[in-house]
Amino acid sequence: MHEERYDDEPGSAGGTGLRAVAAFAAIGTMALLMLFVVTAASTRALPAVLPGWDVSVPGVSQALAELPEGYRVEAPAEDHRFNRPIRILVLGADRRPDESPLSARTDSILVLTLDPATHRGTVLSVPRDMWVQFGEGDYGRINASFRAGAEGGGTINAGAEQTIRDLRENFGIEADYFVWLDIRGAARVIEALGGVDVDIPAELTVAEWFYSDDDETSPRYVEFPEGKQHLTGYEAIAFSRYREDSDLYRVQRQQLVLRALLEDAVAFRGLIGAPVAAWAARSVVVTDIPAGRVPGIALLASRVAGELETFSLGDQVDGTPTVWPVTTADGASVLDWDAANVAVLVANAAATR
Template identity: 45%
Template sequence: MATTAQAATFPRTRFKARAIPRYTIRDRLLFVVALLTFGVAVFYMAGGLLIRAYPALFPGETVPFIGKVLSPLPGPVGVDQPGASSVFNKRVNLLILGLDKRPGDRFEDAYRTDTIMVATIDPVSKEASLLSFPRDLYITYDLPDGQWSGRINQSYLEGFQREGTIAAGAKQLAHDLEFNFGITIDHWMVMDFLGVEGIIDSIGGIDIDIPEELAVYNWWYSDEGGRPPEYVTFYPGEQHLIGYYAVAFGRSRESSQGDLDRVKRQQLVVEAALTKVFSLSLLNDPIGLYNAYKDTVKHDVAAGEMPGLARLLQASRGNLQTYSIADPVDGNPTVYGFETAGGAAVLGWDPENVTYWLNKAFPKTSYSGAAVEIQDGFGEPMEDRDEALGRYLRFAKGVPVVYIGPERTTQATTTITLFREGRRELAVDIAGWMGIPTAAIITKNPPDESYPDVLIAIGQDFILPDK
C-alpha cells in the first residue's frame, strides 16, 4: 500500500516513499498446476488431501506444515518455520516429477527426473504456488548409508536403485528437498511424457504464446506410436499445440540457457493447459477426470481422498503463482555453473536468493498482503540503513511489501509501531528478528488508510539483523 498522507508524527511524501521491489514471476491459473505439468488428473484427485487441510470445511483435522530452519551454510538452507500452532500455516505440498523415459523403456525402470516441481496450496488463504527446480541444481543427498552431493535429478534414481520401486525414488527426492530446502512433501506423483501427451490431447490441445523461436532437433520420446525422429521449429506468437508437440516444446533444452529456459517453457505449458481445463469446466466432474487418467501416473494418494476437492479448486478461482528457484533476485544471479571434481557440469546456488524464492512460494499466511514502512531516525544520512533493513525483510524474511519512508527526527532507540491489530504476528516476528522486546511494540490506530500495517523507526541503537 502506498504511503502518501502527511502526518505530524509520521511524515510522508509521495516522492520519497518507494517500495522494495516485488519479484513475482506472474499470476496465473491455479493449484491444478500439477495437473497438466506432469499429471492433470491426479492433482485434481490429490485435492482430496484437503479433507485434512481445510479446517473451514473439515474441522478438527491437521496436515504437516512446511518449514524448519536447517543448519547454515555450508550445510543446507531452509525457510523459517511458520507458527506451528497456527492453522493458517498448514499448507499441502505435492511433489511432481517427470521422468526422463526413453523409447523402449518401461515406466517401472530407473530414470533421472527431467521435471521437478512442488505445487503448494494454502487452503485458508486459497493461494497456490508452483516452484520449479532445474535438474542440474547441486544438492546433498541424505542417504541411509551416508551423504554425498550431485545433481538434484539424480536423487530419485538413488532411492529407486536402493529399493527398486517408484515410491522409494519419490520418497528419496522428497526427503532431499526437506533436507536441503526445508520443504515438507505431503504427497508425490510421477509421470512420463506419453501420459502428458495423452492428457493434453484429451482436452483438444493447448494454445501457447511462444516468446521466441525454438528449434528442436531429433525430437522423439516414444516408440509406441511408431514415430520417427523429427525436427520441429516453434515460431514466436500464438500457437496451437497437440500433446506430442506440447511435450516437445516443454521438454527441449535447445536454447541459450538450457534447463533454465526449459523450466520457463514448462510453466507456459502448465498455464496454457490450466486455461484450457477451466474453459472446459472439467472441475464439474473431478471423479470422472481421475478415473480417465489414473493409469497414466504413479502416486501415493488414495482415490477415496477426493471429498471437498471441487469446492476448494473453485474457491481458488484459478489463482496460481509460478516461480523458479533459479531465477535472479534483485538483479543478482541465484545459480552459477561450475564443474565438480568428477567433471560434472552442475549449478551451485546462492542461499540468500534461494531463501527468497522459498519465502515467495511458501509464504506465511499471516503476512499475505501486509505492508511495512521503514523510516530512518539514526541521524547520519547516506548510510542506507533503511534500504539494508528493507532488503532483509523482503528477501530474507519474505515480507510481501516494504516501503522506504522519509527520514525522521533523530531518536535514541528503534521502535516498532503496529497500526492494524490483524498484523500483530508480523510485528512480533519483526521485533524478534531485530532483538526488540515484544512488550515494546507500540499500538496505535492508523489516522487514515495510507498508513502501513507496521512502521519501523530506526534509532541510534540500530543493528542490522544477521541473515
C-alpha cells in the same frame, strides 16, 4: 505414504464405446460430486472433502446456523488443519519405453502449493542439474535423487520419499504428497483434454527443431513461435522438453504448460474431458494422495489457477544469481547455488497468505 498405481486394463471397445463410457462417466462424476457437496455441507467434513470451498445449501445451511450453541457447525478457522496449504511434489520422469520406472530421470521437479484459505497457489521449480548432497555424504544432481531412492527401496514411492527428503535437507522445501508422472505418457492425458492453449513469450519461442522423442515414435519437425498456440499432447511435451537454449528456460516452458493445464481444468472442454483424461492417466501416474482427497484437491487447483504464481530456484534475487554452472572433478556440468538466495525463493513460494 501408500502407493496408488493406475494400470491400463485390456479392452476392445471401439471409439463409439469409449465415447459412451466417457459421457456416462462425466454424468456420474458430476452426480457424485454433487452428492459429496450436499452431504459434506451438512457436516464438518466439507473442508476435508472440498478444501477452500464454502457451499451454502438452501435449508441445510440455515438449519445449521440456528442450532443451539455447542451443536452448531462452525467453519474452520484459517489456521485449522483443514485450511493448511497443501504442498504437492510433482516429478516428471523422462525414460525410454524399455527402461524401468525405477531407473527414470526426474527431469521435471516442482512443488505445487495450494492454499484453501486464500485460494492462492504457487509453483516452485527446481532445476534438474542443481548439485546436492544425498544422505550421509554422496553428491549428485537433484534429478538423480529419485533413482537412488527407487532402486534402493524397489518402489516409486521410495524414490519420491527420497526426493522429498533431499529437497527438505538441501533447500528447506516441504511436500505433503507426491505425483509421479511419465512425461511421454502424459501426452495421452493432454490429448484426452483436447490439447492445451499457451501464450508463448518471445524468450521461450523455439525455432524449427527436429524432435525425435529419442527416435522412438513419430520423429518430426516442430516449432513454437511467439503468441497464442494450441498444442496437442505431443507438441506440449516437445515444447516442455526443449532445452537447447537453457535448462532454466526449459523450466519456464514447463511452468507455462502446467499453468495452462490448470486454467483449462475450469473450462467446459476440460470438464467433459476429465473422465477420459483420468482413464488415460491410469498407466502414467503414481501418487500417494488419498483417493478421498483427490476430487477436492483437483477442484481447488482449478480454482487457484488464475492466481498461480511461478518461482524457480534458477531465479535471481535482487539481481544476484542463485545458480551458476560449475564442472565437477569427474567433468560433469552441474549447477552450484547460493543458499541465502534459495532460502528467499523457497520462502516466497510458500507465502500464500
